[in-house]
Amino acid sequence: MALESDMQSNPASQLFADDLWNEISTIVSRLDSNQALWLSGYLAGRPAGSVPAKTLENKSARILIAYGSETGNSEKLARQMGSRAAKQGISAQIASLADIRLRQLAKFQYLLVICSTHGDGDPPEPITAFFNSLMQDPGPDLQQLNYAVLALGDSSYEHFCKTGRQIDERLAQLKATRIVARTECDVDFAEPARQWMDVVLNCLPSEGSTSVAVESRAEPTQQAYSKQQPLMAEVIENLRLSSDKRGDPIHHLAIALDDENFTVAAGDAVGVLAENPPALVAAVLDATKLSGEQPVTLDGQAMPLVQALREARDLTIPGQRFLETWAEVAKADVLKELLATESKQQREFLRTHQVLDLISQHRGTPDAQMLVDSLRPLQPRLYDVASSPNLMSDELHLTVQQYRYPFRNRIERGIASDFLLNISPGESLRIYPHANHRFRLPEAQDAPLILIAEGTGIAPFRSFIQEIKAAGHTHPAWLIFAEQSFEEDFLYQLDFQQAHADGLLQHVDTVFYQDEPHSTLATRLMEQPERLVSWLEEGGHLYLCGNRERLTECENAIRFWLEGVLHKKALWEGLNTEKRIHRNLY
Numbered sequence: 001m002a003l004e005s006d007m008q009s010n011p012a013s014q015l016f017a018d019d020l021w022n023e024i025s026t027i028v029s030r031l032d033s034n035q036a037l038w039l040s041g042y043l044a045g046r047p048a049g050s051v052p053a054k055t056l057e058n059k060s061a062r063i064l065i066a067y068g069s070e071t072g073n074s075e076k077l078a079r080q081m082g083s084r085a086a087k088q089g090i091s092a093q094i095a096s097l098a099d100i101r102l103r104q105l106a107k108f109q110y111l112l113v114i115c116s117t118h119g120d121g122d123p124p125e126p127i128t129a130f131f132n133s134l135m136q137d138p139g140p141d142l143q144q145l146n147y148a149v150l151a152l153g154d155s156s157y158e159h160f161c162k163t164g165r166q167i168d169e170r171l172a173q174l175k176a177t178r179i180v181a182r183t184e185c186d187v188d189f190a191e192p193a194r195q196w197m198d199v200v201l202n203c204l205p206s207e208g209s210t211s212v213a214v215e216s217r218a219e220p221t222q223q224a225y226s227k228q229q230p231l232m233a234e235v236i237e238n239l240r241l242s243s244d245k246r247g248d249p250i251h252h253l254a255i256a257l258d259d260e261n262f263t264v265a266a267g268d269a270v271g272v273l274a275e276n277p278p279a280l281v282a283a284v285l286d287a288t289k290l291s292g293e294q295p296v297t298l299d300g301q302a303m304p305l306v307q308a309l310r311e312a313r314d315l316t317i318p319g320q321r322f323l324e325t326w327a328e329v330a331k332a333d334v335l336k337e338l339l340a341t342e343s344k345q346q347r348e349f350l351r352t353h354q355v356l357d358l359i360s361q362h363r364g365t366p367d368a369q370m371l372v373d374s375l376r377p378l379q380p381r382l383y384d385v386a387s388s389p390n391l392m393s394d395e396l397h398l399t400v401q402q403y404r405y406p407f408r409n410r411i412e413r414g415i416a417s418d419f420l421l422n423i424s425p426g427e428s429l430r431i432y433p434h435a436n437h438r439f440r441l442p443e444a445q446d447a448p449l450i451l452i453a454e455g456t457g458i459a460p461f462r463s464f465i466q467e468i469k470a471a472g473h474t475h476p477a478w479l480i481f482a483e484q485s486f487e488e489d490f491l492y493q494l495d496f497q498q499a500h501a502d503g504l505l506q507h508v509d510t511v512f513y514q515d516e517p518h519s520t521l522a523t524r525l526m527e528q529p530e531r532l533v534s535w536l537e538e539g540g541h542l543y544l545c546g547n548r549e550r551l552t553e554c555e556n557a558i559r560f561w562l563e564g565v566l567h568k569k570a571l572w573e574g575l576n577t578e579k580r581i582h583r584n585l586y
Contacts, residue, residue, distance in 0.1 A: 062108045063092040063204060066100060068115035068131075068163065070124035071382060072434065073189070074152055078114045081197050089206040098126035102133045102140060111145055111176070112200060113167055114193075116152040119548060121159025125583055126438055129576075131163070134170055143175040148200045149182045152189055155347050156317045160184070179203045186319050187376050224261035227380055230273055230430035231262050235423050236395070243488030248402045250456060250491060251421050252386070255396040255431070262396075262431075266388045266467035267439040267460050270398065271380040273311070273430035274416035280316075280356070281309045287359045294368040305368045313375040316415060318355045320346065325374035330364035352408065381416035382434055384545070384584065386459035386492075388466035396431075399459040399491065439543070439584045445473040448540035450532070452480045452521055452554060457546020458491050460584065465499045477504065478535065480524045482511040482550070507531070521550065522557035529566065532558075536571055541580045548585035555581075 065085070067078035075096070082094040097115070105111060118124050123131040149171075151164020161184040168182045180203065183196040225231045237254035264270065285292050285306065292306030309315060318326075323346060327335035338349055353361075355375070366374075387397035402421055403414030423429060441449075441464060451461045458481055468475055479496060483489040490510070499505040509524040525532050536542070542558075544551045563569040575581045 063090065063110040063112070064100075064105075064108045065092050065094045065112045065114070066097050067094075068097045068113070068124045068127040068167075070116055070118045070126070074114045074116045074124075077150070077152075077189075077193050081112065081114070081201075084197060085201060085204070088201060090201065090204050092204075096126065097130045100130055102130065105142060105145060106140065109144060109146060110179075110204060111147040111171070112150075113147065113164070113171075114150045114152070115164050115167060117154075117157075117159065117161055117163040119586070120157055121162040123163045125585070131167070134167065139170070139174045141175055142171065143177075145171070145176040146179045146203075147171050147176050148178065148180045148196075148203075150193060150196050151182060151184045153184065153186065155186045155319060156351060158351070160186075160347060187314075187379055188319065188321070224259075224263075225432045227271055227273070227432055230271075230432045231259060232428045233257060233396070233431050234428050235425050237425055238421070238423060241399070241491050243485070246484070246488065248404050249421065250399065250401045250489070252492075253398045253400060253420060253423075255398070255429070257389075257394055257396045262433060264385050264389055264396070264433045265435070265440060266385070266390075266463040267441065268436050269382040269384050269434040270396065271382055271432045271434050272398075272416060272420065273380050273432075274378070274419040275310050276313075276315050276378065276415060277418060278310070281306060283356055284309060284315055284359065287356065287363070288371060289365045290368055290371065296369050296372045298372060305372065308372050309375075312378055313372060314378045315355050315375070316412075317376060318350050318353060318358055319376040320350075322355065322358075322374045322376070323350060325366065325370060326358055326362060326364065329366045329370070330359075330362035332362040332364075335362060354407070354412075357408075378415070380432075383420075384436075384456075384459040384463075386462045388463050388470050390470035391466040397459075397462075399456045399462075401456045436584065438579075439545075439582050441467060441473070441475070442541050442580075444539065445471075446475060448476045448478070448535040448538055450478050450480070450525075450535060450540055450542045452525075452542070452544045452551065454482045454521065454546030454550050456491075457544075457551070457584070460545055461543070462492055462495060465496070465504050468504055469499075469502070476506050476535070478507040478509075478531070479505055480509045480511070480521055482513065482521050482546075484512060485514045486510065486512045520557070521554040522561070525554075525558060526561055529561075533562075533566065533568065533571070536575065536580075539580070541582060542575060543582045543584075545584040546586075551583070551585055555583075 063085070065078050065082050067074040069075040069078075078094055082092055085092045092110075092112075097113070115127070116124055147168075149164050149168040151161035151168070153161035153164070164182065164184065168178070172178055180196070180199050183192055185192045234256040235253060236256050237252070239252045239254075240249055241252050242250040281292070290305060292304060292309075294305045295302055296305050296308050297303075298308050298312055320343075323335065324339060326332070327339055338346055383398045383400060385396065386399045387395060389396075398420070400417055400420045403417040405412055405414070420429075439460060449464070451464065453461055461479060465477065467473075468477070481491075481496075483491060489512070496505060496508055500508055509528075511519045511521055511524060513519075544555060559572050562572045
């Protein structure tokens with residue numbers, strides 16, 4: 001009786017004969033996520049009367065491809081999709097969600113969102129205002145809007161693709177129509193993103209489309225160097241800044257920069273293509289019983305396996321594809337059973353196992369190319385530039401802290417920070433520029449600057465002070481810096497003392513947690529309310545850089561203090577509306 005009741009309540013039973021529905025269910029159950037996505041697009045794109053009427057009839061549809069990006073991946077995909085759309089005769093507007101107002105969505109019939117999730121479930125910082133507006137009740141009625149979402153994320157984080165999911169679900173709540181199912185991409189996003197574009201573009205009208213003017217930044221100019229084409233640069237200095245006693249040391253790296261085509265500005269970052277430690281590469285080769293000399297192909301380039309594993313593949317975090325591959329290679333029933341469970345359970349398992357854990361516990365010898373194809377790409381890391389190219393045109397400075405984290409019953413080190421802290425002068429590393437337009441000095445050359453830094457967040461402020469000196473600007477500057485100990489962890493102390501003596505820094509205040517356990521960054525600001533308020537009222541810009549948790553606490557404390565204690569709510573609101581708060585948090 002239960003089965004009969006289920007059949008009667010299932011809408012499919014009213015559309016399909018039982019034998020046909022059983023056949024459809026059997027086929028669908030055998031599809032992986034990519035195959036299911038392709039099939040949904042195929043069915044949606046069939047010309048024999050199966051395309052939704054509004055897609056066929058709406059010849060003048062206004063289409064927006066909107067991206068939310070922190071490191072540039074979503075923007076790159078959005079522009080790639082726009083280029084593909086143009087080749088198919090589809091006219092679409094491309095814009096950052098940071099430049100979109102929620103009310104503007106009423107002008108569009110199609111919204112195609114490509115958005116990453118930053119950190120542990122946060123939206124990309126540039127789109128925070130749009131995201132908060134979208135989530136706020138009551139929302140607009142968007143029933144005229146058809147939409148699709150491509151979510152980018154990193155499955156090693158608990159809240160995988162959270163922002164994309166939230167946007168997708170919220171648009172549906174606002175009565176927008178989802179034209180294809182949301183696709184969630186891990187760090188190896190190229191192929192699933194391409195398939196998503198194939199399906200979505202097949203659902204869009206291609207005749208007589210028009211676009212609408214939307215405020216958007218101009219398309220970035222082509223860089224001579226990029227993640228795909230990095231610069232090989234020589235390290236000329238690797239100096240420890242923090243105490244020898246410190247377990248997570250901080251280093252200063254100076255890199256030779258003799259190429260004028262490598263363009264960065266104060267406030268920008270540099271992408272570093274780190275390499276896996278030789279010991280880890282050797283352990284993986286030993287566990288898989290593979291020779292490092294075996295040839296493999298990576299992005300069309302032939303190379304020995306050992307090079308691919310050292311330079312291009314993540315040997316720490318296993319992904320879904322690796323889990324599927326290794327279950328077959330090792331003929332491990334426990335892994336095959338895991339693959340039959342919900343994706344959430346699989347991600348939980350992968351978060352508690354590293355690549356070497358899996359291949360050591362479930363032995364197998366894969367084909368070398370199969371191993372390379374199954375591993376996630378080794379992701380670059382972004383480090384804020386700690387020098388001004390206008391003051392030091394032939395050098396680039398970085399500030400790097402050793403990242404250590406507990407994993408199971410051991411302590412692990414971050415791949416990138418370990419690589420950089422152990423690189424020697426004379427060795428080379430691969431780098432590329434990464435613009436951070438929202439963290440630049442203000443156009444007004446005399447605007448006051450309130451610079452709040454935690455730990456290595458001091459790096460871009462060192463570049464700011466050098467830039468002010470090189471350009472001859474007259475910014476009043478106030479630095480508030482926090483670290484562990486005055487005696488051992490005052491990073492770039494001599495540089496900032498000299499800047500203060502030269503009049504480039506008007507005020508320097510510090511918080512050292514071990515020396516003053518009850519003090520915070522906000523404490524130093526609230527001790528001098530007249531200065532803070534007067535600088536902000538004079539058009540001052542507030543910069544926060546460093547540890548996300550502590551600086552978010554600092555910002556919230558400043559806001560509460562200004563609004564609740566000093567009754568200057570309008571002053572705080574003006575900082576936001578005039579874009580005078582700049583955040584660079586990690």
